[in-house]
Amino acid sequence: MEVTKSGSLALLRCAKRRALPAVATPLVAALLLTPGITRAQTGGAATAESGALQEVIVTAERREERALEVPVSTAVLSGESLAVLGTAGQDIRQLAFAVPSLNIESSNGRTFPRFYIRGYGNTDFTTFASQPVGLYYDDIVQENPALKGFPIFDQQDIEVLRGPQGTLFGRNSPAGVVKIESMRPQLNQFSGYGTISYGTYGTSNFEGVLNLPMGEA
Numbered sequence: 001m002e003v004t005k006s007g008s009l010a011l012l013r014c015a016k017r018r019a020l021p022a023v024a025t026p027l028v029a030a031l032l033l034t035p036g037i038t039r040a041q042t043g044g045a046a047t048a049e050s051g052a053l054q055e056v057i058v059t060a061e062r063r064e065e066r067a068l069e070v071p072v073s074t075a076v077l078s079g080e081s082l083a084v085l086g087t088a089g090q091d092i093r094q095l096a097f098a099v100p101s102l103n104i105e106s107s108n109g110r111t112f113p114r115f116y117i118r119g120y121g122n123t124d125f126t127t128f129a130s131q132p133v134g135l136y137y138d139d140i141v142q143e144n145p146a147l148k149g150f151p152i153f154d155q156q157d158i159e160v161l162r163g164p165q166g167t168l169f170g171r172n173s174p175a176g177v178v179k180i181e182s183m184r185p186q187l188n189q190f191s192g193y194g195t196i197s198y199g200t201y202g203t204s205n206f207e208g209v210l211n212l213p214m215g216e217a
Helices: 005-050 080-087 092-097
Strands: 073-078 102-105 114-117 133-137 155-162 176-182 191-198 204-211
Touching: 073 080, 080 155, 092 102, 114 133
Parallel strands: 133 176
Antiparallel strands: 073 155, 102 114, 155 176, 191 204
16 A cells, blocks of 8 residues: 555654643643742741851950951851860860861960960960960960860860960061950859769769849849
8 A cells, every 4th residue: 555645644643642732741740730839939938938047246456346257267156056065074285176277285284275376376385475366364464374274164165266366466467366355244144054974984074154133133
């Protein structure tokens, strides 16, 4: 039987018509699923919007400023980050594991620590030598290395300022400054906490803080 050109076109059209339902079925299914996908994407966007970054306030220039607006390379530790340091034995050397470019070493355990920022630090190892990294506790300089090994607890935040800070913190800070701010007292409420821990070699640690109100609430 001879098949003409017009006959071939007719057979092709017939085959296309038969294939249309098969193609249309997944297309309709995709259209039906589209609203659900849109809702999921919208919900994800709402979650992302609600999880906004918390604003970080620092006092690197002796006044409260947003960390993003301070013209100083700054690292800030607060909240859970400081709690982790507390579980590490309250050793100030643990700061080196949380702050990039900060190194703290000691030949006597937690006592007499030596600070380095960006590789610049103590080169004079005598007991009373000034160190290029200044340590400030509530804006009071801890010049002697013996004063720099105190336990870290009940702190509000810790700021590490990289680079020379002589303009605001004096001559003994060409490498940078480590600022430690203790928790501020609440004058109208009673609060406190206490912890006890025990380690190997008979090591024990007791920590406690008590906040007493002054005057009437």
